[in-house]
Amino acid sequence: MDFGSFLLAPEIKVKIITYRDIFQDKAMRExxxxxxxxxxSAVIKLDPADLKQLNVKKGDTVILKNEFGRVVVRAEESGYETPHRGIAYMPKSPWSNMLVSDETGGTGVPKFKEISVTVTNAKGEKITELMV
Known part of the structure; x- marks a missing residue:
């Protein structure tokens, strides 16, 4: 066993903003x-500097976790020209929903827009499968 196996993987805190995607919607209907x-759907779009800090390349898997859940998704570069460190984007899907609080503040509507999570390198773990 080498020394590096005892080191923790880098992690960052991000706020996830969820969105609808027409291509994802078409695939869901099919x-x-x-x-x-x-x-x-099982993807998170991060700022290039955040990817670098995590030591993650485009297409690698990452672990997203908070007090409501844990999910493994594929990391992608957001493609935005303006830097947005600490802000990530995810399509609305069962994968993003695993991280949403069940607390609605009396409105009956969960908060899908500012989901706080910790992101770490998944080191080859597979994307979380949906239970059918």
Whole structure:
């Protein structure tokens, strides 16, 4: 066993903003449990500097966790020109919903827009599977 195996993987805290995606919606209508829907939905888009800090490359998997859940998704670069460290984007999906609080503040509507999570490198873990 080498010394590096005892070091913790870098982690960062981000706020996730969820959004709707027309391509993801089309894939969901065709097959909610299909690979295309999973590839378009189980993804988090991060600032390039955040990816670098995590030592994660585009397409690697990352662990997202908070007090409400834990999920493994694929990391992508956001593609925005303006830096947005600490802000990440995720399509509304079963994967993002695993991190949403059940507390609604009496409104009956969960808070989907500012989900606080810790992100770490998943080191090859597979994307979290949906239970059918």
């Amino acid at each position: 097959n909610r449990f299909g690979e295309e829907y999973k590839n378009l």
